[in-house]
Amino acid sequence: MIEFHQVSKAFAGKEAIRNLSLKIEKGSFTVLIGTSGSGKSTTLKMINRLVEHDSGEIRFAGEPIEQMDARALRRRIGYAIQSIGLFPHWNVAKNIATVPSLLGWPREKIAARVEELLALLNLDSQLASRYPHQLSGGQQQRVGVARALAADPELLLMDEPFGALDPVNRQALQQEMLRIQQLSGRTVVLVTHDIDEALTLADQLVLMDGGEIVQQGRPIDLLTQPASDFARQFFGRSELGVRLLALGRAGSAARRGEWLEAEPIAAGLTLREALSQFIARRTDKLPVVDQHQQPLGVLHFSDLLRQQEAG
Amino acid sequence: MLSQINRPRQQPVLLVLTLLITLALGALPLLSYAANRLVSGQPLMLWQVTAGWLLLLPLLWLWLGLWWPPGRGAALAQLLGAELLFALLIGIGGHAASELARSGSPLARTALGSGLWCAAGLALLLAAEAIRQLSQQTPLRILLNLQLWLPPLILLLSGQLDALSLLKEYSNRTAVFNAAFSQHLLLLGGTLLPTLLIGLPLGLAIARRTRWQHAAFSVLNLIQTVPSVALFGLLIAPLAGLAAHFPQLARLGISGIGVAPALIALVLYALLPLVRSVVAGLQQVPQEVRETARGMGMSGWQQFWHAELPLALPVWLSGLRVVVVQTVGLAVVAALIGAGGFGAIVFQGLLSSALDLVLLGVIPVVALAVIFDALLRLLSALLERGHD
Numbered sequence: 001m002i003e004f005h006q007v008s009k010a011f012a013g014k015e016a017i018r019n020l021s022l023k024i025e026k027g028s029f030t031v032l033i034g035t036s037g038s039g040k041s042t043t044l045k046m047i048n049r050l051v052e053h054d055s056g057e058i059r060f061a062g063e064p065i066e067q068m069d070a071r072a073l074r075r076r077i078g079y080a081i082q083s084i085g086l087f088p089h090w091n092v093a094k095n096i097a098t099v100p101s102l103l104g105w106p107r108e109k110i111a112a113r114v115e116e117l118l119a120l121l122n123l124d125s126q127l128a129s130r131y132p133h134q135l136s137g138g139q140q141q142r143v144g145v146a147r148a149l150a151a152d153p154e155l156l157l158m159d160e161p162f163g164a165l166d167p168v169n170r171q172a173l174q175q176e177m178l179r180i181q182q183l184s185g186r187t188v189v190l191v192t193h194d195i196d197e198a199l200t201l202a203d204q205l206v207l208m209d210g211g212e213i214v215q216q217g218r219p220i221d222l223l224t225q226p227a228s229d230f231a232r233q234f235f236g237r238s239e240l241g242v243r244l245l246a247l248g249r250a251g252s253a254a255r256r257g258e259w260l261e262a263e264p265i266a267a268g269l270t271l272r273e274a275l276s277q278f279i280a281r282r283t284d285k286l287p288v289v290d291q292h293q294q295p296l297g298v299l300h301f302s303d304l305l306r307q308q309e310a311g
Numbered sequence: 312m313l314s315q316i317n318r319p320r321q322q323p324v325l326l327v328l329t330l331l332i333t334l335a336l337g338a339l340p341l342l343s344y345a346a347n348r349l350v351s352g353q354p355l356m357l358w359q360v361t362a363g364w365l366l367l368l369p370l371l372w373l374w375l376g377l378w379w380p381p382g383r384g385a386a387l388a389q390l391l392g393a394e395l396l397f398a399l400l401i402g403i404g405g406h407a408a409s410e411l412a413r414s415g416s417p418l419a420r421t422a423l424g425s426g427l428w429c430a431a432g433l434a435l436l437l438a439a440e441a442i443r444q445l446s447q448q449t450p451l452r453i454l455l456n457l458q459l460w461l462p463p464l465i466l467l468l469s470g471q472l473d474a475l476s477l478l479k480e481y482s483n484r485t486a487v488f489n490a491a492f493s494q495h496l497l498l499l500g501g502t503l504l505p506t507l508l509i510g511l512p513l514g515l516a517i518a519r520r521t522r523w524q525h526a527a528f529s530v531l532n533l534i535q536t537v538p539s540v541a542l543f544g545l546l547i548a549p550l551a552g553l554a555a556h557f558p559q560l561a562r563l564g565i566s567g568i569g570v571a572p573a574l575i576a577l578v579l580y581a582l583l584p585l586v587r588s589v590v591a592g593l594q595q596v597p598q599e600v601r602e603t604a605r606g607m608g609m610s611g612w613q614q615f616w617h618a619e620l621p622l623a624l625p626v627w628l629s630g631l632r633v634v635v636v637q638t639v640g641l642a643v644v645a646a647l648i649g650a651g652g653f654g655a656i657v658f659q660g661l662l663s664s665a666l667d668l669v670l671l672g673v674i675p676v677v678a679l680a681v682i683f684d685a686l687l688r689l690l691s692a693l694l695e696r697g698h699d
Contacts, residue, residue: 050602050605070608071608071609072608073608074605074606074607074608075607075608079603079607081599081602081603081606083597083599084599084603085597085599085600085602085603085604086600086603087600087604087617088597088600088622089621089622098607099607099608102607102608102609102613
């Protein structure tokens with residue numbers, strides 16, 4: 001979908017991106033992570049040409065982006081940022097409809113799409129006529145995401161989209177992003193400095209530092225086989241265990257064919273959350289139910305270790 | 312009982328205004344009566360004026376209203392009281408003047424006295440305060456404030472005020488007044504058009520260029536510091552010189568005195584507030600709105616039209632308001648270099664020590680400024696309401 005080939009960028013003579021090569025597969029959820037100033041946001045903005053690269057080549061769907069019309073390129077790419085940037089003088093429906101209107105969709109198609117997106121992001125359809133300042137922070141960010149998805153873009157770019165939200169809203173929106181991405185098979189590139197968010201969302205993780213890629217790969221690889229001291233430091237030695245657990249799900253680790261009469265946990269729970277349940281309930285066995293509340297199996301405390309080895 | 316006695320303290324502004332109105336009506340003359348237009352008049356107090364006692368009714372109403380529990384009801388009562396007082400002041404002034412005219416000589420003049428001017432002004436303030444408490448909505452507030460002028464306007468148009476010295480001056484000079492009126496509007500329009508044509512593009516051009524901004528603002532600030540009379544005077548010599556060298560220009564009406572230098576000076580003064588508001592309006596458009604507008608694939612023109620213009624417009628309108636009010640006022644001074652307008656009447660009145668003539672020039676200028684100010688306020692309030 002996107003290929004960076006030896007891309008460099010300098011701001012006022014200071015190098016921000018150094019010789020960066022990166023391949024983002026179609027349908028993948030790629031998370032760029034790093035400390036502030038590592039160049040992750042710049043990398044993201046080079047994709048939709050909000051920042052133009054100095055040298056090297058960036059290809060979008062096989063075509064070098066500098067040969068494409070910047071506006072046409074941007075309309076094919078959804079864009080959501082931390083401060084959201086909703087138009088304060090437009091209501092929710094009109095905000096969501098921004099890119100479809102620019103593309104000249106017929107009115108009925110736009111209205112139907114707005115309705116669809118409000119439902120997709122669990123927003124009340126009555127909110128359509130509200131103005132941004134009448135919404136909560138979480139609702140505003142949902143509208144921001146809906147707007148980015150409006151014209152059904154091939155690619156979605158998100159720059160710390162959940163950074164300003166409270167933990168509850170942040171987690172809910174992360175889950176929704178995962179659901180939306182799995183539902184549509186859309187390619188997503190997201191920038192964050194939150195390690196847990198990165199591990200929750202990414203199927204490809206890119207760790208950046210000083211304008212360069214330190215390591216890229218599956219989250220589990222970065223956790224278990226850090227390529228450098230920086231990577232090891234970054235993911236935190238002391239919390240490595242629970243972060244590994246966060247990558248596994250209770251449903252896949254549970255022993256099938258067993259059952260236990262107790263308050264069950266959901267299959268979608270991460271093993272990290274399951275660990276918390278083991279400790280809180282002072283038990284070493286937890287029954288697991290699937291999404292239809294049907295018995296699936298039993299998770300044993302020792303399965304947590306097994307899961308870590310399997311990873 | 313004690314809490315009731317304490318009531319007025321909850322409405323300090325209303326209390327002070329009501330007290331001042333009472334003082335103005337009790338201690339200052341309501342009217343002044345003179346044998347002719349040049350001698351100074353005899354003061355006439357409230358109780359010496361026909362039907363003057365009627366004013367005590369709304370006054371009593373206002374005092375009683377202070378003890379009402381604060382709220383919409385009390386605010387409405389205060390508004391009605393103030394409005395009635397304002398209308399009665401003008402009406403009684405007109406009525407008393409025609410009574411006096413019937414008994415006295417045709418040369419005799421009845422002018423509104425200091426007490427009436429003060430009480431009327433205070434009544435308007437009181438009404439504005441009551442309106443402020445009555446409604447949160449700016450458009451409604453402006454409309455309520457404007458309707459206060461309906462009773463005096465009806466009195467004026469129905470001829471009830473014709474016996475007042477001010478109106479006598481007007482009827483003696485109807486043609487002069489009407490010419491001054493159209494000339495003043497011409498000066499205003501002739502200033503606004505070039506100001507907008509120069510100021511808007513200039514503001515748009517320098518909004519993103521900090522270095523140019525400094526240069527432009529230091530020039531405009533410098534112009535603003537030159538006193539108006541001096542600037543009018545400064546333009547006489549170069550324009551007279553131009554007209555002498557190029558007779559075509561002189562034939563177009565350009566000369567050292569008159570409308571040409573006045574318009575140039577007025578435009579120069581108007582540029583600073585306009586350009587400043589254009590720049591300020593664009594600068595307060597949130598950075599993230601610009602970024603997402605660009606990121607979603609809007610062209611430069613679309614970013615301007617969909618994001619920057621609607622968000623900057625309220626600030627631009629308030630800048631335009633300043634420009635209009637400032638130009639209406641400064642155009643008075645332009646009469647000194649022969650540009651005409653209401654300033655000509657004002658200076659004629661000053662030179663002949665005829666106070667009524669001065670007022671005949673000043674009142675329409677104030678009215679123009681107030682009306683344009685209210686209309687532009689109303690417009691920007693209606694615009695803002697779109698996204699409240």
